[in-house]
Amino acid sequence: MVPLHGWGRAGSTRAHLAEIDSVADAVSALRTANGGRGVVPRGLGRSYGDAAQNAGGTALDLTKLNRILHLDAESEPPTVRLQAGVSLDALMRALLPFGLWVPVLPGTRQVTVGGAIAADVHGKNHHTQGSFGNHVRSVDLLTADGRLSTLAPGDETSRLFWATMGGMGLTGVILGATIALQRVETAYFLVDTDRCTDLDDLMAKMTDRDDDYTYSVAWFDAVTKGRHMGRSVLTRGNKARRQDLSPKQARDALSFRAPSLGTVPEIFPNRMVNAVTARAFNEFWYRKAPKHRVGEVQNITQFFHPLDVVAEWNRVYGSHGFLQYQFVVPFSEVEIFRSCLEAIVASGHVSCVNVLKRLGAGNPAPLSFPMPGWTLTVDLPIEDGLDRLCNALDELVIAAGGRVYLAKDSRLGAAAFRRMYPRLDDFLAVRREVDPDGMFNSDLARRLRLR
Amino acid sequence: MIDALGTPQSLLLLGGTSDIALAIARRYGRERELRIILAARPNERRRAAAQELTEMGCTVTEVDFEARDYASHAETIDQAFFEGDIDVAVVAFGLLGDAERAWTDPDLALELAEVNFTAPVHLGVLLAARMRMQGHGRIVALSSVAGERVRRSNFVYGATKAGFDGFFLGLGDALRDLDISVLVVRPGFVMSKMTTGLEPAPMAVTPEDVADAVVAGVRDRRDLIWVPPTLRAVMSGLRHVPRPVFRRLPI
Numbered sequence: 212m213v214p215l216h217g218w219g220r221a222g223s224t225r226a227h228l229a230e231i232d233s234v235a236d237a238v239s240a241l242r243t244a245n246g247g248r249g250v251v252p253r254g255l256g257r258s259y260g261d262a263a264q265n266a267g268g269t270a271l272d273l274t275k276l277n278r279i280l281h282l283d284a285e286s287e288p289p290t291v292r293l294q295a296g297v298s299l300d301a302l303m304r305a306l307l308p309f310g311l312w313v314p315v316l317p318g319t320r321q322v323t324v325g326g327a328i329a330a331d332v333h334g335k336n337h338h339t340q341g342s343f344g345n346h347v348r349s350v351d352l353l354t355a356d357g358r359l360s361t362l363a364p365g366d367e368t369s370r371l372f373w374a375t376m377g378g379m380g381l382t383g384v385i386l387g388a389t390i391a392l393q394r395v396e397t398a399y400f401l402v403d404t405d406r407c408t409d410l411d412d413l414m415a416k417m418t419d420r421d422d423d424y425t426y427s428v429a430w431f432d433a434v435t436k437g438r439h440m441g442r443s444v445l446t447r448g449n450k451a452r453r454q455d456l457s458p459k460q461a462r463d464a465l466s467f468r469a470p471s472l473g474t475v476p477e478i479f480p481n482r483m484v485n486a487v488t489a490r491a492f493n494e495f496w497y498r499k500a501p502k503h504r505v506g507e508v509q510n511i512t513q514f515f516h517p518l519d520v521v522a523e524w525n526r527v528y529g530s531h532g533f534l535q536y537q538f539v540v541p542f543s544e545v546e547i548f549r550s551c552l553e554a555i556v557a558s559g560h561v562s563c564v565n566v567l568k569r570l571g572a573g574n575p576a577p578l579s580f581p582m583p584g585w586t587l588t589v590d591l592p593i594e595d596g597l598d599r600l601c602n603a604l605d606e607l608v609i610a611a612g613g614r615v616y617l618a619k620d621s622r623l624g625a626a627a628f629r630r631m632y633p634r635l636d637d638f639l640a641v642r643r644e645v646d647p648d649g650m651f652n653s654d655l656a657r658r659l660r661l662r
Numbered sequence: 663m664i665d666a667l668g669t670p671q672s673l674l675l676l677g678g679t680s681d682i683a684l685a686i687a688r689r690y691g692r693e694r695e696l697r698i699i700l701a702a703r704p705n706e707r708r709r710a711a712a713q714e715l716t717e718m719g720c721t722v723t724e725v726d727f728e729a730r731d732y733a734s735h736a737e738t739i740d741q742a743f744f745e746g747d748i749d750v751a752v753v754a755f756g757l758l759g760d761a762e763r764a765w766t767d768p769d770l771a772l773e774l775a776e777v778n779f780t781a782p783v784h785l786g787v788l789l790a791a792r793m794r795m796q797g798h799g800r801i802v803a804l805s806s807v808a809g810e811r812v813r814r815s816n817f818v819y820g821a822t823k824a825g826f827d828g829f830f831l832g833l834g835d836a837l838r839d840l841d842i843s844v845l846v847v848r849p850g851f852v853m854s855k856m857t858t859g860l861e862p863a864p865m866a867v868t869p870e871d872v873a874d875a876v877v878a879g880v881r882d883r884r885d886l887i888w889v890p891p892t893l894r895a896v897m898s899g900l901r902h903v904p905r906p907v908f909r910r911l912p913i
Binding site: 212214219221222223224225226248260261265266267268531532534593595597598599601602621622623624625626654655657658 | 663664665666667668669671693694695747795796797798840841878881882
């Protein structure tokens, strides 16, 4: 049995890890699964909590099932058929030379297609283009009975299809999918940046013009209190066309290089992210942004994944680990949203990676996270009293009719979860039909009572 | 399933009517819904404790537990794990006994040895086996500074705690590679039912203080803590006092 944990590096448990190299491997793994504790599919382990671990049971490592099978660049939209273990990073690099683009990219590209589907990930373009599940044309699911079926949103399999989008791996093993793609002329983006003086300023700017941009997201300062609480950097953009590029860039319009500044060592001192360093970081990150800049050409790393330049960055939180709290509340609940931010800022727990975004319409998946409203994400080092802050935030979010994102969650209780996801029983009905003996199980499923 | 902040959803209290056990249960139970297995002798104290915890909003199951009935231990553990995973198990039972009678009355000495040492060792092995099957779990073992260096004033009790302490530290080492942590807690004088009538020693603590320390220790996956933490330095000094001096200290 090996230790498995999430990106937050807390809550590690032991499971048998079975490497899956083929569909046949997956079928036989189900048959020989450790009696009683069940099986959980696992990709690249980027969920922050315990979604891809299964104490005392088995985890299926699907990262070797990573072949791109067929690309149809002529159809409208273009589509790609691939195995579930392909990472979004590998997919993006494979598609760029063809002028094709992954329709939804979350905060990291190091997630598998299977994981992207199971968490129904979303990105900076959610308000205009929805979440990952919206772009899945079909998915190949291996269910508890050992059968492999192809599910699609429009036909008689749509109930199981939508339960699988955002289903956290609990309906079966996703072995492959067909994804609808987008076209791009370049690997660059035309970006407008604005520094906002406080939360009101940020929200006003976002409400005013978000829909003019395909992509929009804000980083905000989670340490400053008082008048300038919520001061932030708003970055919004669209895909750049050839004519937007400089001649030098245009020569290699679709090429992509991922620079790296190195890797954080495995053993990193504890408490390096603390009130002092976090304050300094927040100040630096706010000041380094331009007050107002229009039409800047940025590459993929600059625009999407600035954190990727430092590999294994989660290690800076040391051995105690951290958790990420991401929630969404409806647009009408601005006051509660403000109260949540105030609670975080006043708590003494400090966060550096803070994201705020407007989300658009959700999809039919019962456990999908995105709904129209404001979403906030904070990273918090695990320390005394953090549970009280999170419990208080839960209550505020529930009061607003919002919810917490399961791909980030590592501590929500079962009762609070039920109140956040009103369609939980729809999901459970499908799960019980397709997996009556509970073959698919995970620490998250046990914690949230997803039986 | 225990969450990333160390908050359990299920709690097993072996010796569930002890003040410290109940303080731990209240501490966990007030934050979040909690399923508690109260393993203790079937009597009024157990019923009252179960009722208090149920009124707090916890789900309580009472399980019979008799420390000196070794043949029944396996059944107690089976019943405890019957409804599902146990996230945190607290070994909270123990007997203080009258210190002077303890070394002059062979039956009391035997009772102390069995209740404070033999039974916990037996249960520790049973617990470890179940948690290994679960693939996760935390054990909290309530030891005492009395076991850190045994002293004349309560040496029978101290000796049994010394053995208890050593066993659970070793068990923690054995389970370390399996993501099951064992927290050995060494409180000083705790003002509780067990010590009613005794003169409180300096640096005395309440069961709630111990509970707070346990919750933090479980969250941080510590293996050994003192309550209060300053006792660690005190004991470190005391451990090195030469015996001719030590035996004359008024402790």
